[in-house]
Amino acid sequence: xxxxxxxxxxxxxxxxxxxxxxxxxxxxxxxxxxxxxxxxxxxxxxxxxxxxxxxxxxxxxxxxxxxxxxxxxxxxxxxxxxxxxxxxxxxxxxxxxxxxxxxxxxxxxxxxxxxxxxxxxxxxxxxxxxxxxxxxxxxxxxxxxxxxxxxxxxxxxxxxxxxxxxxxxxxxxxxxxxxxxxxxxxxxxxxxxxxxxxxxxxxxxxxxxxxxxxxxxxxxxxxxxxxxxxxxxxxxxxxxxxxxxxxxxxxxxxxxxxxxxxxxxxxxxxxxxxxxxxxxxxxxxxxxxxxxxxxxxxxxxxxxxxxxxxxxxxxxxxxxxxxxxxxxxxxxxxxxxxxxxxxxxxxxxxxxxxxxxxxxxxxxxxxxxxxxxxxxxxxxxxxxxxxxxxxxxxxxxxxxxxxxxxxxxxxxxxxxxxxxxxxxxxxxxxxxxxxxxxxxxxxxxxxxxxxxxxxxxxxxxxxxxxxxxxxxxxxxxxxxxxxxxxxxxxxxxxxxxxxxxxxxxxxxxxxxxxxxxxx
Amino acid sequence: xxxxxxxxxxxxxxxxxxxxxxxxxxxxxxxxxxxxxxxxxxxxxxxxxxxxxxxxxxxxxxxxxxxxxxxxxxxxxxxxxxxxxxxxxxxxxxxxxxxxxxxxxxxxxxxxxxxxxxxxxxxxxxxxxxxxxxxxxxxxxxxxxxxxxxxxxxxxxxxxxxxxxxxxxxxxxxxxxxxxxxxxxxxxxxxxxxxxxxxxxxxxxxxxxxxxxxxxxxxxxxxxxxxxxxxxxxxxxxxxxxxxxxxxxxxxxxxxxxxxxx
Numbered sequence: 001x002x003x004x005x006x007x008x009x010x011x012x013x014x015x016x017x018x019x020x021x022x023x024x025x026x027x028x029x030x031x032x033x034x035x036x037x038x039x040x041x042x043x044x045x046x047x048x049x050x051x052x053x054x055x056x057x058x059x060x061x062x063x064x065x066x067x068x069x070x071x072x073x074x075x076x077x078x079x080x081x082x083x084x085x086x087x088x089x090x091x092x093x094x095x096x097x098x099x100x101x102x103x104x105x106x107x108x109x110x111x112x113x114x115x116x117x118x119x120x121x122x123x124x125x126x127x128x129x130x131x132x133x134x135x136x137x138x139x140x141x142x143x144x145x146x147x148x149x150x151x152x153x154x155x156x157x158x159x160x161x162x163x164x165x166x167x168x169x170x171x172x173x174x175x176x177x178x179x180x181x182x183x184x185x186x187x188x189x190x191x192x193x194x195x196x197x198x199x200x201x202x203x204x205x206x207x208x209x210x211x212x213x214x215x216x217x218x219x220x221x222x223x224x225x226x227x228x229x230x231x232x233x234x235x236x237x238x239x240x241x242x243x244x245x246x247x248x249x250x251x252x253x254x255x256x257x258x259x260x261x262x263x264x265x266x267x268x269x270x271x272x273x274x275x276x277x278x279x280x281x282x283x284x285x286x287x288x289x290x291x292x293x294x295x296x297x298x299x300x301x302x303x304x305x306x307x308x309x310x311x312x313x314x315x316x317x318x319x320x321x322x323x324x325x326x327x328x329x330x331x332x333x334x335x336x337x338x339x340x341x342x343x344x345x346x347x348x349x350x351x352x353x354x355x356x357x358x359x360x361x362x363x364x365x366x367x368x369x370x371x372x373x374x375x376x377x378x379x380x381x382x383x384x385x386x387x388x389x390x391x392x393x394x395x396x397x398x399x400x401x402x403x404x405x406x407x408x409x410x411x412x413x414x415x416x417x418x419x420x421x422x423x424x425x426x427x428x429x430x431x432x433x434x435x436x437x438x439x440x441x442x443x444x445x446x447x448x449x450x451x452x453x454x455x456x457x458x459x460x461x462x463x464x465x466x467x468x469x470x471x472x473x474x475x476x477x478x479x480x481x482x483x484x485x486x487x488x489x490x491x492x493x494x495x496x497x498x499x500x501x502x503x504x505x506x507x508x509x510x511x512x513x514x515x516x517x518x519x
Numbered sequence: 520x521x522x523x524x525x526x527x528x529x530x531x532x533x534x535x536x537x538x539x540x541x542x543x544x545x546x547x548x549x550x551x552x553x554x555x556x557x558x559x560x561x562x563x564x565x566x567x568x569x570x571x572x573x574x575x576x577x578x579x580x581x582x583x584x585x586x587x588x589x590x591x592x593x594x595x596x597x598x599x600x601x602x603x604x605x606x607x608x609x610x611x612x613x614x615x616x617x618x619x620x621x622x623x624x625x626x627x628x629x630x631x632x633x634x635x636x637x638x639x640x641x642x643x644x645x646x647x648x649x650x651x652x653x654x655x656x657x658x659x660x661x662x663x664x665x666x667x668x669x670x671x672x673x674x675x676x677x678x679x680x681x682x683x684x685x686x687x688x689x690x691x692x693x694x695x696x697x698x699x700x701x702x703x704x705x706x707x708x709x710x711x712x713x714x715x716x717x718x719x720x721x722x723x724x725x726x727x728x729x730x731x732x733x734x735x736x737x738x739x740x741x742x743x744x745x746x747x748x749x750x751x752x753x754x755x756x757x758x759x760x761x762x763x764x765x766x767x768x769x770x771x772x773x774x775x776x777x778x779x780x781x
Contacts, residue, residue: 168587184644187680200644200709266678299649301656373649377737377755409649409737409755416553419586 003359004441005352005451011459012360018462019315023323025469030274034502036189036494037271038278039063039076041240044248045124045282045506046080046117047091049207051193052099059241060190062095065104073499077506079104080120081113091120114505121505124248125285131250132287138218138227145226148368148393148401150425151176155412157199159209163216168415170220170228172422176253176400178231179213181205186236186265187490191245201412205232205242210249229253234279235261235293237491239272243279247286253332253400254283257293258320259313262474263482264296268492269474273320280324281510290326291400292317295336295369297480303338303373304346307353308457309479310335311360315462316470318361325514328363332400336369337389341381345446347388352450354396355441360455368393370404382406386421390428395435401425534605546599548575551582553592558585566593575599611741618764620664626767627671630776637666637766638689639699640677642713648679650735651701654759663758672763683716690726696770697731699762700749702739710736711747718748731769733762 040059050058066072066079083094086107098104110116139145152174154165159179166177182199185192195212196204203209210232217228229252234242239256246254258276261267283290294310294317314333321331335357339346357366371385386404393401403421405413413421441447465473477483540547550570556562563580570578575597582594618626627635639655641648655676656665666674677689690698700717702710714734721727727748734744735753744752751765771777 168590171587182644183646184680186646201646265680301652414553415590416551416586416592419584419592 004439005355005359005448006443007356007359007451007455011455015312015315015455015459015462016319018459018466019319021466022316022462022470023319025466026273026320026471027323029469029471030270030277032498033270033274033495034073034075034498034504035240035271035274035491035496036063036067036072037238037275037491038240038504039066039072040238041244041278041282042076042504042506043080043095044241044244046077046120047124048080048095049193050092055193057190057193058092058095058099061099062104065099065101067496068101069105071104071107073496074109074501075498075503077117077121078109078113078503079107081115081117082107082110084120085110085112085116114503117505121509124506125509128247128282128286131247132285135227135250135252135287138221142221142226145175146429148398148429149175149229150422150429151178151231151367151400151402152418152422153178153180153402153413155180155202157182157201157203158197159195159203159212160197162203162209163213165415165418166213166228167216167220169418169422170217170224172419173426174228174403174418174422175226176229176231177213177217178233178253178255179203179205179209181233186233186261186267189237189491189494191238191241205245207245207249210245210251214249214251231255231291234283234290236265237261237267237271237275237494239275239279240282243282243286243288246288247282251286251288253289253291254279255293256280256283256290257334258317259474259479260293260296262484262489263479264293266484266489268489268495269471269484269486270495271489271491273470274495276320277324278504278507280321280326281507284325284327284330284514285510287330289330289332289365289400290321291332291367292321292334294334295338298336298338299373301480303336303340304343304349306480307349307454308461310353311356311454311458312461312465313479314357314361315458316465318364325510328361329365331361332365332367333357333361334367334369337371337385337392337404338369338373341371341374341385341388347392348446349450350388350392351396352447353454354392354398355447356451356454358397365399367400367402368398369402370408372404372408375404375408377407377410379406379410382408383420383424387424387428390425391432391435394429394432395439397436532606535602536605537602538599546576547596548599549594549596550575551592551594553586553590555589556591557589558583558591562591563593566591566595570595570597573597574601611745618760618767620669620760620763623760623763623767624669624671627669630767630771631671631774634671634673635696635766635770636673636675636693637697637699638675638677638686638693638695639666639701640681640686641679641701641703642681642683642686642717644680645701645703645710645713646679647703648676648701650703650737650755651676651679651699654699654701654735654757654762663760665759666763668759669763672766683713683720686717687720687724687726690721690730691724695730697733697766699733699735702734702736714747714749728773731766731773733765735762 043059080094083097088094152169154162180202183201192204195208231253234254234256261272262269294313297306383406405417407417471486474484537546567578578597584592586592657667666672732749733751734749739752741752
């Protein structure tokens with residue numbers, strides 16, 4: 001889509017420059033550390049899985065034992081390799097040798113640990129490569145997808161019911177299916193195990209649940225003559241582990257924001273920024289499209305006032321994602337249609353924001369989120385709001401369209417709520433197919449003026465963040481008026497300084513093969 | 520309200536009502552629902568009979584839509600035959616006076632000579648804060664400023680996913696005058712359990728009488744909140760000033776402070 005807003009290129013370049021400064025500052029503050037969840041993700045990629053007799057995941061047992069023995073700062077892979085070099089027959093046996101304190105404390109570093117662990121590293125990397133190639137082959141076997149991709153959520157709490165709902169949504173036309181997580185999961189410092197049938201407001205993300213849903217969607221592929229993308233939530237205290245599980249089970253998209261956990265879940269900033277980097281490294285290798293969470297700034301505060309914060313966060317998320325090896329086509333920057341429907345010209349502001357995002361991030365698969373804040377339970381008004389949302393999405397060339405539910409704020413969607421949303425989006429997408437091609441904006445009109453104002457606002461927020469560094473800015477409440485200190489929040493005890501000889505074979509491989517894109 | 524009926528006996532006046540479509544008493548009702556059957560003439564008949572058994576006459580199936588294999592969505596119109604007697608209904612609403620922000624601030628200063636501490640949060644697994652933020656944030660909702668804007672309140676929005684035990688601790692530490700708990704409906708009526716857990720723990724810690732408790736949320740109403748042991752419940756569309764006015768009066772009552780002259 002050719003630019004229509006006439007946004008000043010130098011100002012956009014200046015924003016990118018500032019975001020680079022911010023990201024460089026983050027790297028300088030975080031690169032000397034690793035986290036418990038990063039090391040657990042390494043174990044999962046090496047093939048460690050399962051739970052002990054108390055339902056504690058084996059990766060947690062191993063990492064906790066290594067930490068207690070003062071050995072985790074070398075990296076979990078070193079000790080797995082050492083256990084293997086001393087005769088352990090595979091990932092499970094090596095993990096079994098390290099899972100209690102005595103074992104973790106007594107294992108000696110073996111000079112050939114790297115050699116010993118290499119086959120497991122290669123097998124993890126190979127599974128990720130294979131999944132990526134399989135996705136590409138499956139996508140190529142069907143006609144090109146219509147855009148925006150229609151994204152539906154299922155959230156029954158029971159993975160077997162989720163598959164029924166997901167199949168119904170996919171048959172009706174959903175192109176992406178997200179299984180929303182149980183609301184408490186982002187604060188769990190472990191990933192539950194196995195197929196699950198109860199959750200609160202959603203279904204636990206487990207590797208087995210990933211596998212079951214993947215298989216259900218793959219079964220539909222011949223019937224629908226299209227590949228249905230599977231989405232989950234790579235956020236919270238287990239960001240890198242969820243990324244690892246998704247890469248192993250061929251998930252296609254992951255919600256994966258650099259700052260969301262800090263601001264909205266009070267997770268420690270250092271922990272989150274270290275974890276986001278490794279999780280994004282994994283997503284980059286897996287060919288996953290990430291979705292960022294800027295929509296959240298709009299649901300908690302006024303959408304008109306927060307527009308510059310959304311754009312500033314998009315610049316930062318983009319830079320941190322590029323630094324983690326993701327390519328532009330993988331960076332689904334988020335925003336939302338959340339302006340008060342009673343506001344005069346509110347729709348023009350929505351169009352300005354959506355069009356600006358499209359022009360500023362031309363290669364990003366933008367993720368557009370539906371109205372939630374001003375959904376009151378009036379289902380008729382809700383359906384009308386959702387129609388305007390779809391129309392704006394099409395008029396501005398958005399890429400991933402999260403379907404709004406007319407019963408938002410009432411209950412988790414009924415089967416027909418989701419059908420109505422898909423039918424509405426498909427009808428409007430077809431009915432207004434080439435609308436974007438026909439639209440030009442009045443050069444000094446309200447939409448153009450608003451887009452410029454938002455860009456200028458984003459620039460001044462980025463100036464402020466770059467001046468102090470991101471951690472200081474977060475402690476001053478730069479986003480969503482929420483103050484987060486560098487040593488506060490959940491999960492800080494899982495942050496540890498790397499030993500100078502720290503090793504993480506996966507990180508080393510990916511850093512070497514796809515160095516950060518320095519645009 | 521009594522009226523004289525022929526014959527001279529005094530009877531309570533009934534006020535029978537029925538839904539109104541385009542003329543009084545027509546009982547026009549619109550329903551939408553899904554049946555777990557494949558769309559077919561038989562499915563339509565099943566929908567009709569289902570609606571008839573709900574007591575609606577002349578069921579008319581306006582939409583029959585297959586929405587998934589084995590599932591059909593219906594929109595059905597019908598005429599309700601029963602009535603409800605308005606005279607026999609008393610529904611409770613959380614009482615609140617009509618004061619604006621300046622008046623409430625002035626009254627708090629006059630009656631208490633201090634700021635009232637108000638905590639707000641969503642409990643445990645509940646991650647939703649849209650309603651809570653609408654009541655607390657400076658900006659407020661529908662042009663009505665939030666509690667943070669009031670001089671009279673020390674309003675502390677603790678956010679989402681606050682463990683019940685943490686909230687009880689905060690009540691004690693801050694000597695809170697009131698707590699607003701936002702409850703969003705998820706499956707399994709989990710929100711009710713967390714709401715009652717909080718009241719139970721306050722009672723166990725002998726703090727319940729010191730604090731005014733309010734529940735709010737999309738499916739919360741005053742009657743439900745009272746039943747769960749709260750002092751008031753506020754549903755969707757509630758503005759901060761309405762909550763603020765209630766807090767002023769209820770905290771005054773608790774602390775034995777006289778209200779303003781009528």
